[in-house]
Amino acid sequence: MSAQPQPAERAVEPDPNSPASLHARLEQVWRNGPGLWGWLTSVNHKSIALRSIITAFTFFGIAGIEAALMRVQLARPENSFIGPDLYNQLFTTHGSAMMFLFAVPMVQSVALYFVPIMIGTRNVAFPRLNAFGYWTYLIGGVLLFSGLFTNTGPDQGWFSYVPLAGPGFSPGKRVDIWAQMITFTEIAAIVAAIEVIVTVFKQRAPGMSLNRVPPFVWAMVVMSFMVLVAMPYVATASAMLAMDRLIATQFFNYTEGGDALLWQHLFWFFGHPEVYIIFIPGLGMVSAIVATFSRRPVFGYTAVVLSLVAIGFLSFGLWVHHMFATPLPQTGESFFTAASAMIAIPTGVTIFCWIATIWSGRPRFDTPMLYVIGFIALFTIGGLSGLLLASVPVDLQITDTDFLPGHIHYVLLGGMVFPLFGALHYWFPKVTGRMMSERLGKVSFWLLFVGVNVTFFPQLLLGIAGMPRRVYTYLADTGWGGLNLTSSIGAGLIALGILLLVVNIARSLAAGPAAGADPWGGETLEWAISSPAPDYNFAYIPIVHGRSALWADTGDLDAVAGLREDRREVLQTTMLDAVPDSRHEHPDPTIVPLLTALAVGVGLIWGIFDPIGFDVGAVLMFIALAAWGWPQKTKPNSHEIVEVPNDRRR
């Protein structure tokens, strides 16, 4: 105990217990390193998620330009704007990029940004793994588009049916580039899924028992479980395809007992859950927006959560509805019609609950809420057109026609992109500290809403009219020119809407009005902290007393103290009831995740050309992982409190 210094000898020091001092100490510990090196070594979930969101949006833009080019080609019959070879590369990379490089990474990145804050923790459970996941994803995306820009873009369709994609009918490396892009993005998706699940299970704020977890977080957890089960199937399939092409395995070669339908089963067993992997996070975003903008918690919390789980499970039982035109037994097919119908029930329940929330709430129709209404209006068309497709006899007429692109874009744009854009306007203030322009937001919304309908409703009609899909042109005497032209004009409207959205983002970043911590009056924990959030999220981990964390209490929030302020420490709580259980030290920024991703990159890309690449990659990976797992130097003042394993708490 030091003696009191004489007042005259000591300058006035800041109070070490003031919020400002605490903030300074925590920032010092939790911030990224400086400059480019800091950027490359970051293990901060918000930094990584934000760059991932920007990356995903960039791929969205490129794929969108590809779509615009395709629509220009299709605007007139027998158009000569783009020939079949380039067109096939465009539609393949458009679909592949949208599904693998935009949709899934985007929803996972939004989860990785907001889930930790919403559940009251400081970082995801595995900070380095998170960084590794991003770099792996980036390499995969660059690989795909490097192919396209060197005229080796995949051209066999995003679904890559064999034998067309096999060694007999797709020479060169186009398909192999696609197959390895799948591997990269599958690894990244599984990594992100594990992050979300473990973080939500083990790092929730004290008091946030499972029945107090926000529906947005539930949606991300359900999606993550689905990723763990579904993604390995497409990775296995694409590995088998790569091996058929590289080392002459016979998985899909019928002359040696292989089977083209094996590919379809494996791919669609992944492919159907995949669209729900994309859609369920959209439901989560809608839930968050509806609650905040109706000024009441979501109606029917239990029903909504159980419905999300039910959708997740049921989505694994539908995949054969993509294969009705193949020689499968008819009784089997009827089962899949019924299962496809069944999934409409929990989906309907969620939408009914949100309508009930609006009904009994006090809604404001700012831009995020407009996108929610747009979601209801557009997704329902998508879902109902899906019911037409699930009925085997009708499906046999309209599958593989332009009806399909109409259907999928209604569900994907309505079910995921609209909620995403609503979430963008909703959370932009939290990420940047500035508000977006409401005026520009509303204009973009209407351009997009009208544009989507003008683009894709004609496609539903064209399918009924007999136009097949995946065609680079069509004959003039089919009479399909008018509807195609309309659809192409709609695409222009969509492009304009996206452009305005980008302008809105840019202007708001530069000069948007200051947002403050809680511009919308939200109920979840992210609105308790400053905008933008500090690197450490919460100065003290908050304690949650109800389902709506911020609406359950007024005034100050109860919190826990006692985490170390001189190193990165997070609180871990029990799985069911979120009782504080242990403390855990997180790693400092490190370059190892990037190096590991590069090792994986070397192995997989070299492996496109020669199997020896896999061996080299494996060795490099082992070295990188050894560096990853190697114990770091013990820091000063480290004292572990060890709990002997007989303790029964979980």
Next chain:
Amino acid sequence: MTWAGSIFDTAGTPAARIARLAWFLIIVSGVTYLLVLVATGIAMRRARARRTQGELADTRPETANRLTRNVAIATIATTLILLGYVTATALTGKAIAWPLNAQRPLTIEVTGHQWWWQFRYRDSVPSNWLTTSNELHIPVGRPVRVILLSNDVIHSFWIPELHGKQDLIPGHRNTTWIQADRPGVWKAHCAEFCGHQHAKMLFDVVAESPAKFDQWYIRQLASALPPTDSATKRGHDVFVQRTCIMCHSINGTEAGSNVGPELTHIASRPSIAAGSLPNTRVNLARWILNPQLIKPGVRMPPNALSPADMNALLDYLETLK
């Protein structure tokens, strides 16, 4: 409704039953959609009224009970509609199955190639089996069993006026059936992405009276007549001495390859290039000279023929009725 070429322009039983089901589902979907929009609209209006009256959000238990009841009713209604949907689907599926008591069915084996169609009619007399390309004739009123095979990649056989589509999958033997109940002439498109020229892999469908069909069949079975005058003789020589003979066959000549479509009666066909070009002298000339300009990626190479040779070849081909 007879939107020509659409799934509603039905000319046979399976397609007609499917079209009925499709209408039913479209109407039910439309009504459902309107209900959802109306519910959303009412919710928005009530809520706005609440705001203008300065009320707060309504979380009273009686409201919650009422809303729970409404959500439950909507869910039950959804379930009932879906049950109806599944039933209607099952009934239609049964109704469009291959009729087990089919009278004198015709059997046609369809083989998909990149990017053209081969049809082999399996007559009850094996020596009367007919192989032809890119043009399918069927007799009105007779059920046709279609066997679907593929020579290379997956294609899909689809005549919307008659039935839904079925895929041609290498290594698998798929089957479907069609039956025209009225005469007609239609264009069918391949309906599974199969590579560069999937977009222009079409075939002509002609449904005609049984008498006309028999006449057509007998004519198609006949071999090509030998060339009579010097021009057609020269054309025949161009055909068998240049590259044509490597891929195409003409019954009655030395040309017997089946890599490409057979051409024994090409002059009788309404279109060339797998249904994508009207069969005119000019089009034929353009096509033979450089198919890559019309269908980039197609397997047929350009053929540099002198104008004299080309005219002779065209004269000869025009005799192949």
Next chain:
Amino acid sequence: MTVVGDISAEAGRQAERPLRPVVNVSDLPSVVYGSRVVTWWGTVGFMAAEAATLSACVASYYYVLRNFESWPPLRTALPDLFIPTISLIVLILALVPTYLFARAAKRFDKRATVRWMWVAVVMMFIATGLRLMEFGALNVRWDANAYASVAWAVVFAHFTLLLADTLETLLFTVIMQRRDPARYYPGVAEDAFYSYFMVAVWIPCYVTVYLVPRWV
């Protein structure tokens, strides 16, 4: 309950909610075991993905089987039983030192932990070597026909798990030799947990590749 959100939103831009500490957690443990640790859950996550991958390979095996009248196909030999069974036995036996080092780790007994880890590592390297010989014991090249491809696929997919586990155990063994901070014992126990999974998930694969061709 919604009153707060309602009124506060009307008030416009909000400041942060002050946080008032009422509980102190500095005496919570920082080294805990089993499912109390995040890496345990992470391991389970990877197990789920790997099990899904193996199930895809095994499902493909049975799917392709339906394309053949005899299995293995005509003129393709049955896989040997000897090496694969020895390999399976060695794998199962390797779980004994695995269990022992996990138990020692929970007692913080460094010497016993390291000793049993070395035994486990040696046995796992032997198992890996035997697995490499198993590829030969399949008696067919991967490109011969679809049967060969799916058989190789199942064995190879699991081989990656075996290799990863062996190398991971080796790494931990080396780490444990040098250090004795308590924080590495839970990782050792998780490595054992992963080994149980790795062996357990091989058993249906073994049955599929080596026994099923003899039964059908």
